[in-house]
Amino acid sequence: MRRPLHPAVRVALGVLGPLLLLAAWQAYVRLADVDPILLPAPTDVAASLVDDRSLLWDAFVVTGQEVLLGLATALVLGAGLAILMHLSAIVRAMLGPLVIGIQAVPIPVLAPVLVFWLGFGVGPKIVIVAIICFFPVVINTLDALDRVDPDLGRLLQTMGASRRQRLRWVELPAALPAALSGAKVAVAIAGIAAVFAEYAGAEQGSEGLGLLINSARFSLATDRAFAAVFILAVFAVLTTGALALAQRLLAPWAHRRPGAPR
Amino acid sequence: MRRPLHPAVRVALGVLGPLLLLAAWQAYVRLADVDPILLPAPTDVAASLVDDRSLLWDAFVVTGQEVLLGLATALVLGAGLAILMHLSAIVRAMLGPLVIGIQAVPIPVLAPVLVFWLGFGVGPKIVIVAIICFFPVVINTLDALDRVDPDLGRLLQTMGASRRQRLRWVELPAALPAALSGAKVAVAIAGIAAVFAEYAGAEQGSEGLGLLINSARFSLATDRAFAAVFILAVFAVLTTGALALAQRLLAPWAHRRPGAPR
Amino acid sequence: GERDEPGASAPPPPTEELSLLLDYHPNANHVGIYKAEADGRFEDAGLKVRIQQPSDPATVLQQVAAGRVDVAISYQPEIMLARAAGSDVVAFAAVVQRPLTSLISLPHAKIAKPADLKGKTVGTAGIAYQTAYLDTILEQAGVDPKDVKRVNVGSGLNQALIGKKVDATLGAFWNYEGVELTRRDRRPVVVPVDELGVPEYAELVLVARAETLRDRESAVRRFVRAVAVGYDAVKRDPVRGTIPLLRANRDLDAELQEEVVEKTLGAFFPKDDDKPWGWLDFDGWARYGQWMVENGLLKQRIALDQAVTTDFLPGEGAGEGRKTPGGKATPSEALPGYRGS
Amino acid sequence: MGYPGGSVRVQSPPSGPAAARPLTARGIVRRFGDLAVLDGVDLDVAPHETVALVGPSGCGKSTLLEMVCGLQAPDAGTLDAAPAALMPQRDLLLPWLDARDNVALPLRLAGSGRREARAAADALLDRVELGRFARSRPDELSGGMRQRVSFLRALATERELLCLDEPFGALDAITREELRHWLAERLEERPRSVLLVTHDVEEAALLGDRVIVLGPRPAGVVARISVDAGPARRREATDPAVVDARRRIHDALRTAMRGDEVAAT
Amino acid sequence: MGYPGGSVRVQSPPSGPAAARPLTARGIVRRFGDLAVLDGVDLDVAPHETVALVGPSGCGKSTLLEMVCGLQAPDAGTLDAAPAALMPQRDLLLPWLDARDNVALPLRLAGSGRREARAAADALLDRVELGRFARSRPDELSGGMRQRVSFLRALATERELLCLDEPFGALDAITREELRHWLAERLEERPRSVLLVTHDVEEAALLGDRVIVLGPRPAGVVARISVDAGPARRREATDPAVVDARRRIHDALRTAMRGDEVAAT
Numbered sequence A, B: 001m002r003r004p005l006h007p008a009v010r011v012a013l014g015v016l017g018p019l020l021l022l023a024a025w026q027a028y029v030r031l032a033d034v035d036p037i038l039l040p041a042p043t044d045v046a047a048s049l050v051d052d053r054s055l056l057w058d059a060f061v062v063t064g065q066e067v068l069l070g071l072a073t074a075l076v077l078g079a080g081l082a083i084l085m086h087l088s089a090i091v092r093a094m095l096g097p098l099v100i101g102i103q104a105v106p107i108p109v110l111a112p113v114l115v116f117w118l119g120f121g122v123g124p125k126i127v128i129v130a131i132i133c134f135f136p137v138v139i140n141t142l143d144a145l146d147r148v149d150p151d152l153g154r155l156l157q158t159m160g161a162s163r164r165q166r167l168r169w170v171e172l173p174a175a176l177p178a179a180l181s182g183a184k185v186a187v188a189i190a191g192i193a194a195v196f197a198e199y200a201g202a203e204q205g206s207e208g209l210g211l212l213i214n215s216a217r218f219s220l221a222t223d224r225a226f227a228a229v230f231i232l233a234v235f236a237v238l239t240t241g242a243l244a245l246a247q248r249l250l251a252p253w254a255h256r257r258p259g260a261p262r
Numbered sequence C: 001g002e003r004d005e006p007g008a009s010a011p012p013p014p015t016e017e018l019s020l021l022l023d024y025h026p027n028a029n030h031v032g033i034y035k036a037e038a039d040g041r042f043e044d045a046g047l048k049v050r051i052q053q054p055s056d057p058a059t060v061l062q063q064v065a066a067g068r069v070d071v072a073i074s075y076q077p078e079i080m081l082a083r084a085a086g087s088d089v090v091a092f093a094a095v096v097q098r099p100l101t102s103l104i105s106l107p108h109a110k111i112a113k114p115a116d117l118k119g120k121t122v123g124t125a126g127i128a129y130q131t132a133y134l135d136t137i138l139e140q141a142g143v144d145p146k147d148v149k150r151v152n153v154g155s156g157l158n159q160a161l162i163g164k165k166v167d168a169t170l171g172a173f174w175n176y177e178g179v180e181l182t183r184r185d186r187r188p189v190v191v192p193v194d195e196l197g198v199p200e201y202a203e204l205v206l207v208a209r210a211e212t213l214r215d216r217e218s219a220v221r222r223f224v225r226a227v228a229v230g231y232d233a234v235k236r237d238p239v240r241g242t243i244p245l246l247r248a249n250r251d252l253d254a255e256l257q258e259e260v261v262e263k264t265l266g267a268f269f270p271k272d273d274d275k276p277w278g279w280l281d282f283d284g285w286a287r288y289g290q291w292m293v294e295n296g297l298l299k300q301r302i303a304l305d306q307a308v309t310t311d312f313l314p315g316e317g318a319g320e321g322r323k324t325p326g327g328k329a330t331p332s333e334a335l336p337g338y339r340g341s
Numbered sequence D, E: 001m002g003y004p005g006g007s008v009r010v011q012s013p014p015s016g017p018a019a020a021r022p023l024t025a026r027g028i029v030r031r032f033g034d035l036a037v038l039d040g041v042d043l044d045v046a047p048h049e050t051v052a053l054v055g056p057s058g059c060g061k062s063t064l065l066e067m068v069c070g071l072q073a074p075d076a077g078t079l080d081a082a083p084a085a086l087m088p089q090r091d092l093l094l095p096w097l098d099a100r101d102n103v104a105l106p107l108r109l110a111g112s113g114r115r116e117a118r119a120a121a122d123a124l125l126d127r128v129e130l131g132r133f134a135r136s137r138p139d140e141l142s143g144g145m146r147q148r149v150s151f152l153r154a155l156a157t158e159r160e161l162l163c164l165d166e167p168f169g170a171l172d173a174i175t176r177e178e179l180r181h182w183l184a185e186r187l188e189e190r191p192r193s194v195l196l197v198t199h200d201v202e203e204a205a206l207l208g209d210r211v212i213v214l215g216p217r218p219a220g221v222v223a224r225i226s227v228d229a230g231p232a233r234r235r236e237a238t239d240p241a242v243v244d245a246r247r248r249i250h251d252a253l254r255t256a257m258r259g260d261e262v263a264a265t
């Protein structure tokens, strides 16, 4: 009967962990005398966070939007495709290798084609984020659907349930918890996906964090690049945390406390 | 009682799907008269596959090695960390946000630092592939461990099982199928991870597919870049397929045929 | 205050949209474009220029060739490669007249002259023609190429240099990284490749599809003239001329950009004062093409009369310089902007 | 896969005014690999008849029920069954639905609105003393409570043929008696055909119009016992006919399972 | 969480030569939210005694067993128990182990080698007619077969106190009788203390040295019945003492569950 940690303790530890890392990093940079163009000290990064806050904020708004739209697309299409592949062995056989193969296409090869079709606006970024995030959702949802206790579905069959009803009442709820693991992976990598997506280019004045990082590196302003990375990391932690919460709220039956009876 | 497709049919459909895509692509390129430096026709890509085969093969050997080593690292460390986080609420609270945050660090920012520490050899590539592939493994394994029916563990407790024994006999086998979904995601993205990893740099003459794609693009030899992508895609399909098979062999109890009784 | 004030009744000229794709993130090399825009030169010319930036320079010609953008800034070698690959892209003005690509090293590597590269490690961006520069440089310096270790570091040139993972890099710009490293007191040794035996070429060039030049000749012409005015304005007052660039791109460091503009001013204009801004030196293109052939970068020489035109340049230059290598062959009448001579 | 040897006909739902026999099974054979489970079982259920199925553990009763419900196919033999509702041996409640929604499920599947179905489910739950657990999820219920919910879920389907696999096995004697009565009552009000698997010989005698006793694996029918004790609702455990049936079932079972021993005594 | 009111002491495994009482529970109270389940239960099990626990479905029997095994804590009261082996109500076999490895599990956990543990498990499986299913996974077994495997797994632990939650509920009458005999025999050979939850009143009377009857929720002990019918191994269902105990248990249960009705008749 393990006690779960008090939420306040959990948050404190969650902050402590990264703080320890930052402290070690600071010490390393100072002691090993690493060139700040290569690896700036956390204090320099913090200074850049403050100095460049309006710049970073504007870029974050752009990237945040790409992340959210791309993620939403990935979740909807990913879950949809997984269901389709689950329902139809033919769709599954035909699309399975394609879905995996597309996953292996490096963004720099893909991006120009998408830009050609969709322009330098938010379009290709959403597509790229969606492509990157889509895959964990598909695989996890599909695998979870495959693992659902077949007896439940068969019982519903005896009640005259249609295929759609079986999906609605048994397979989707049963697969939900594991499918959400995929969503969590998707959420966590969405930020980095947006960064890559922005390599596709942008209209003047609507640069996101990805372009900002890149041009900061070009100008050897590594501290600013790291400041942007810091924002991305915090964003990923927060969105993933939100999804972990959603996971518990959406599928409470799958998260019985180990201490509780039965 | 749905009949599963005959394996031969499945393979045929799996080939047909991509073939249809290629045909559509060929038609599009021809009809829309797209410039080949943006999007070469599949036939051009095929020609490059043949012409540049020795070049591509050498690069593939390099990349394949990075993929396999990075993947192995990711699987071992990912599963290990997930287990550690599952066992210790403190480790989990401290490392959770860090693990997610690191996931959000764009490779181009990370790569130079890794090169600084590890040089231009295979070291930084393995680290980068491992970092990218590690996360789906951790999240899926951890979530799967969290979802294990607590009654099973509690029953073992009454048998005097130690924490380690509970892990060995109940939690690991119970979590295995869902954890393998994470491994599948990792395997599928390992190729693209290696491509990004190679942006860390390599000595001339030992460039993998990632650098090959990069220099092909700067030479506007887009057909060669796509040929490399094709190899990556096929590799991803094969390795993921192998893992799907492993999933069924390692956890047969989780894959009862829906048609079979009980 | 030079604008004429047409009668209040005269309708404003219809504005035409023109998309411009930069070669990379906005920086001091683009200073004239922003100046022109801020001064309303594009507006006056009846243009609405949409500036777009890639993060990946390799994509620029792809978008031009495919028709996604009207005009773009690219690199002379890449335009020649694109032509060889069958794309009908044409260079119609040079933004930077000479090579910016340089061999850069830090003092600790003790590379004073190319011969010192022997036994050293050089980082390149993995771009084939740049790697060939190294071959040429070593050849000129009499160093056996086998005695130099090369590392393909992609976009991490500066990081590799600063991390001392390489002794020198080939691929960074003397006017950008060179200046920035100096400003940051790293005391770099910076030598442009053309000073090491590589034939001179124009680093940044305006390019468009032939089709665009034909169909939108007037718009492109007006665009080039407006940009030229912008660069001229920068030349007259570099400090104030840089302000529009900084306004439009808040992430740029003012002092750095000003210093870069200062250093680059000369390269924005042809050496020969008689030539207009944007001049394209056909002989230079020919020599460079020859070098590419010799180094296996091109299978054969490309027809320059299809690849380059000066017809869109302002003032005296317009319609003048269109030449084929050696100045013998007659210009192709199919060439965009051709008005006979 | 498919149906290698056996043939199955599921009757279309509205079996017409002169209702056909809800279940006719002839020569049913079922094997799992080289394990012969059922070996030529003949079984009929007449309209509105309750047939109790008794047999040793592992002889194939649940398997037979699944075949009747169309979830498995016999390896040989023919089977002609009306659409049937199944109460499976393990409760198979949906963990994400509370007790009420689990019971309401068949109604929802048949097209009822949520509110209507829930009201019906609540009424049923009240009947088995689970009213206050309507909103509890299965993992908050005791074993016997889950069994009752599962039982109600089967009843809630308006199917002509009910296949109940040990419906009262996890209940205490008193509750079991009550539910047995209630079932008998409901069957009188709204007659249906029932195929009832039970290990409780008394229960078989109290509820069954006929009792079919299966032998050990590979199982065939070893006895068919008619219980001539009047309608189930009015039977008492002490009725001579019930006591007699009980004895006969028990003997048949014992004989089938340890044939020689009995012969020896 | 933690143990807000109740206190639990688990005895350390080797309880010394003069073994302490395996179970002493005083005033056990257990609530789930505002549902009062157990309300002041006193319960003792003497060394080598078999205590049967009977009560209405949902009254808290399984909950009590879990508390004895240390899986839950009482909200009030004190509980002092020897380490106990639990056979849970739902079989809880590990799906990834075959029948043999499931039975061998407690031995493996106690440090036996794989081969040795498997041999012991095979011997046990043979005893309950499951020899040929040693290599079957739980999903290939019938309900009663799974129950037997789970029963064997509990027996295989060499714990002093056995907590059995309806061990024979899913078995046919004959097999149930056999297993009951076998258990009685084993307990004679190697005496242990047993806390046995059952819904079968006869079973309680046949196996229990004492029978504790719980009332409906919130449950307290409504009757403590001693069965003076000699050692369990030699009891017959027809022994007068057994018949008498059976009647008394049944009456106690009925009175507790529908008190007024009985008073009325």
Ligand SMILES: Nc1ncnc2c1ncn2[C@@H]1O[C@H](COP(=O)(O)OP(=O)(O)OP(=O)(O)O)[C@@H](O)[C@H]1O
Residues within 6 Å of the ligand: B260, B261, B262, D032, D035, D037, D055, D056, D057, D058, D059, D060, D061, D062, D063, D064, D089, D217, E139, E140, E141, E142, E143, E144, E145, E170, E172
């Ligand atoms: N999927 C399966 N694979 C292999 N064997 C199976 C499978 N399903 C059932 N069996 C076997 O079929 C036999 C009959 O099983 P079934 O569940 O029908 O028995 P039952 O009569 O319901 O027993 P119980 O009274 O114990 O529930 C058993 O021996 C079982 O092992």
Ligand SMILES: Nc1ncnc2c1ncn2[C@@H]1O[C@H](COP(=O)(O)OP(=O)(O)OP(=O)(O)O)[C@@H](O)[C@H]1O
Residues within 6 Å of the ligand: A260, A261, A262, D139, D140, D141, D142, D143, D144, D145, D170, D172, E032, E035, E037, E055, E056, E057, E058, E059, E060, E061, E062, E063, E064, E089, E217
């Ligand atoms: N985790 C839980 N949350 C809420 N209520 C619970 C929980 N576990 C058990 N209960 C309630 O406690 C009561 C007793 O449950 P328990 O399983 O102990 O009953 P039981 O006596 O074993 O019944 P049965 O004979 O039906 O198995 C039930 O009303 C049940 O709903």
Ligand SMILES: [Mg+2]
Residues within 6 Å of the ligand: D061, D062, D063, D089, D165, E142, E143, E144
């Ligand atoms: Mg059964």
Ligand SMILES: [Mg+2]
Residues within 6 Å of the ligand: D142, D143, D144, E061, E062, E063, E089, E165
């Ligand atoms: Mg219970």
